Amino acid sequence: MMKRHKRTRTSARLLGLSAAVLSAGAAAFTYTAATGAAAQTEAAGRDAVPSSGATRMVRYDLGNDAWRLPQTGEPGELTGVVHYPAVLGAGRHPLIVMLHGLHDTCADRKADAARTAAERDGDDAAYEAANAKLSAWPCAPGTPALPNERGYDYLGRKLAAQGFVVVSVGANGINASSVTGDDNAAARADLINRHLRMWQKLSSTGKGELAGKFADPATGAARRVDFTHHVDMRHVGLMGHSRAGAGVTWQAADSHRGQWPKGVEVRAVAAVAPAYNVMTEDMSNYTITKTPFAAFRGTCDGQVGGEALWFAADAAKGNRSGFYQFAIHGANHNYFNTQWSPQSRQVAASDDAMPVEGHPGQCTDREGAAPARQLTEPQQRHVAATYLGAFFRRHLLGDTEPRLLALHQGKPIPPVLQADINAG
Template identity: 40%
Template sequence: MARNILATAVAAATIALVTACSSSLPVTMKPLQVSTQAGTEHSAQLTYDLGDTAYAPPGLDGKSTELKAAVTYPRRLDEGKHPLVMMLHGWGDTCAIGDEPVRAQGWPCGKGAKPVDNYRGYSYLADALAEKGYIVVSVAANGIQAQEQPQGQGHLARSALLDKHLEMWKQLSSGKGPLKDLKQFTDHVDLNRVGTLGHSRGGGGVLSQVLDSHKPLPGVTIRGTLALAPAMTGIDTDKERITRVPVSVVAGTCDAMWDDSKIPLAMAAKNPHAEHHGVTGANHNFFNTVWTPGVGPRFATDDVAVEKRNLPGGRCKSTNGTGNPRQLKPDEQRRAAIRYVTTFFDHYLR
């Protein structure tokens, strides 16, 4: 009887807490769903999904987000352990009906709408890394971007989401946890050689995860973090520092985020392994194929302001004061990203 009374009280308190902290659905981790994609000659791909409200990260006022990711990996996994790279997308449209975005709504997507696959926009990078022997996990974070406050703690939620996925991969390494059915990866992931990559607010998320103030996840060693045009929204850049983990920042010279991309260098002033690379003529959105016109949905855009692009000779007005370089075409920008990303992770994770 006492046990029943206690259980009832705890359940009531839990419901009250969820109701007080969040207008979204309570945390519900669904059974693992796995789907496979075509991949390439040398790399395979699958997607795992534990539901749209499977995790309530700190920094999101008790609201829940999805636990979903695309995994790209070498077709042959029987040759020892492979380094792991985690990817995190930035802020974009969250839900859509066909080719029309549905904005100003919460999470999960409303009736008739489907999530925008922002996390699939870096498949070209994942393929390039998988062909070199990496296992790549591109994490979906639509639930965070749909519910975070403009100047809130989204960076905290994103870093916690990455830690949550890494925790599940740590459990999987011993055949346990929510991902235990992905048996092909058991004993083939080297959690001592982990890299992280984020774009835009995802870049802020991966940088937040390696702040000196962030408690590292036990049993996991992040050996390098690369941020593509990071947005530092919510991070106290005057106080926070990044000195423990090698950091690379890559940004386009026609990207409005250029100035923000220099901020991590000041935060990593005492880090001997911090670097910044400017990609001449690159914008912000072409690093993600879902955000790229002609490749992504109809609402994908060239983010260079109209008055600063399509200048004579296909040029764009730079945001770093270097004149008007030729704006890179999407495939050129992606090739530049592949060079920087593979070079960085080959150096620090091999």
């Protein structure tokens, strides 16, 4: 029998924004700091690599079965989309690896329509048959894979413009696999380490599996990009959304640091709407005390409950490197990923927020909970990019700009950041 992990709540300091400030449905945030002052990272004081703000994008794809899940041997892809500064210059840029969570894997529109009809009619057999087509890996011949990793292009571009090399990797093989619970988080951590190993080889020698494998995402034409000695593998950041939020927490846990590839140091971890296995037997698999850690959740998240932040707080107990929690008012689960959001018109895209009867534009995450004005897709992504950018700049570049210090020390947000949020 699985034991339920006992929850403890940490004390919180509220970083509030008044209704007058929050125009156009922008967000309010709850901020929780680790006990004691956040430790300065080794990035503090180092020279940040200048960036012109211009960015470029390439893709690599080593195949749909280039990697095998360590738990089961099921096939997984090694693919990623890379956003990077157009001018890499002479220095090194911190690497940020982003990973998506659980979602359909195959963009089969007929199967999607059949599943919707089966759900409406209560036909379990038809539902399962359609679902099997949507969650297969590899996908059936002629059926394109759902590019879940492309859902963070907006974030990759903004981070690359700030001087980072950003790679969003595919995890459709894990989503289609039989692994669940802690094994699922462990598989995602293993996939992250696999990509980090390839990037470490490429950056240090210009060789390895990624050498000569970059292509234009739109045309597939080969693109030559020399990342040799331009990626700072000693300053790596991770962002995981949904199930991948649990995956990055697992990967960065104190007990798993020995599994990081040689020459790699993870300096900042962000879990966005993380879906943890709250029935875990061993909390040490998620405990992070040596790495700055941030957790985000929307108040209108229809898929992940408040346990996302409670669990993260438990995992970060004793973390003096910096622990931050953000409750984004009016944000749901899916809008963080453009492929999962209605405006994409992609298979299985949806708005998971719960509407409030009689109050158009208001949303919540459960019956009886306080409503909030729902953020639009662009607003939610602007808030995410603003705060994730600030977090990674602080801990990977040592950015001590006043507005970032205000963000990370619980002070009122300066007007410049309020204006940025309202612009979304």
